[in-house]
Amino acid sequence: MAVQVRVPTILRNYTGGAKSVEGSGETLAALLSDLDAHYPGLKGRLVTGDAGDQLHRFVNIYVNDEDVRFLGGLDAKIADGDSVTVLPAVAGGSAAVAGG
Amino acid sequence: MVRVLRIDRATRDEIIAHARRDHPDEACGVVAGPAGSDRPERFIPMENAERSPTFYRFDSLEQLKIWRAMDDADEEPVVIYHSHTATEAYPSRTDVSYAAEPGAHYVLVSTRDPDRDEFRSYRIVEGQIAEEPVEIV
Numbered sequence: 001m002a003v004q005v006r007v008p009t010i011l012r013n014y015t016g017g018a019k020s021v022e023g024s025g026e027t028l029a030a031l032l033s034d035l036d037a038h039y040p041g042l043k044g045r046l047v048t049g050d051a052g053d054q055l056h057r058f059v060n061i062y063v064n065d066e067d068v069r070f071l072g073g074l075d076a077k078i079a080d081g082d083s084v085t086v087l088p089a090v091a092g093g094s095a096a097v098a099g100g
Numbered sequence: 101m102v103r104v105l106r107i108d109r110a111t112r113d114e115i116i117a118h119a120r121r122d123h124p125d126e127a128c129g130v131v132a133g134p135a136g137s138d139r140p141e142r143f144i145p146m147e148n149a150e151r152s153p154t155f156y157r158f159d160s161l162e163q164l165k166i167w168r169a170m171d172d173a174d175e176e177p178v179v180i181y182h183s184h185t186a187t188e189a190y191p192s193r194t195d196v197s198y199a200a201e202p203g204a205h206y207v208l209v210s211t212r213d214p215d216r217d218e219f220r221s222y223r224i225v226e227g228q229i230a231e232e233p234v235e236i237v
Contacts, residue, residue: 010200058198060160067160087167088200093126093155094184094192 003031005084007042014042023084028061029053029074031084046086047074060087105205105221106235107131107179111143116217118145119183119209126156127209131179132170140178140205148182155194156182179221181207189218191229199224205232 006020015021021039025031036043048056053074055061061068062085068076078084111131119127128148131140144166149159170176180201184192189208191199199206202225210218223230 008200010202058200060163062160062164065161065164067164069160085164085168087160087163089157089160089198090128090130090163090180090200091150091155091157091198092182092192092195093150093152094187095154095194 002080003078003082003084005031005035006086008086008088010088011042011045011086014039014045025078027074028063028068028076028078028084031078032074058089060089061085062087103205103223103230103232104235105140105179105207105232106138106237107140109236111140112219112234112236114143114145115179115181115207116209116219119211122148122183123211124153124185125151126153126183126185128156128158128180128182130166130177130181132173132175133178135174135176138178142175153185177201177204179205179207181209183209183211185211187212189220191222191224196224196227196229202226 002022002024004020005023007015023031023035025034032043032046046056046059048054055073063071063076063078063082118129126148129145132142132144133139147159147162148156150157189210191208206222206224208220221232221234223232
């Protein structure tokens with residue numbers, strides 16, 4: 001089962017500069033583990049929590065045109081031929097300044 | 101190497117107008133340009149999914165659509181802008197923690213003073229903030 005995964009510029013140091021890599025897995029969690037076997041360290045930039053079981057808030061991951069946060073997060077189902085896109089979340093704001 | 105943001109007046113004015121329009125919420129968006137050119141040419145105002153006076157976040161689905169369109173056109177986000185509505189136009193710790201485009205000019209606008217425009221630009225690389233001059237062309 002092959003899935004194309006598009007990788008943003010900031011994570012391409014893990015993929016030898018490749019914009020797109022191929023992986024496999026029936027869920028997003030399985031796909032990320034498969035990718036990490038070929039591109040060590042990549043998964044650690046995408047998940048967080050003691051068990052590595054939560055999506056990092058600094059990234060958005062999409063299956064086809066859907067944000068995986070609406071598809072069950074790391075449990076999102078992946079099918080052969082799907083395309084997965086990783087983008088850095090663009091966010092911020094003045095709150096941290098106001099709070100010191 | 102001192103980097104400079106070169107931006108045309110019309111685009112600068114559009115960014116400020118967007119920030120004023122969304123005040124007191126923070127406004128955000130990008131200016132796309134040909135990859136590698138460092139020329140901000142295509143103004144793209146975006147939704148602040150947080151609709152907040154202290155936070156902003158690009159709507160994730162809108163961002164996917166816009167990033168794909170940039171990719172197809174061989175463009176990149178040359179400028180990533182947002183506004184602060186009660187504080188100075190300087191990156192907050194939150195801004196720095198999210199900054200993921202080392203090649204981008206991070207533009208901050210402050211709308212705290214209705215009569216005075218604050219428009220400043222920064223590089224944010226590996227947690228380090230470097231302000232850069234803005235040249236209006």
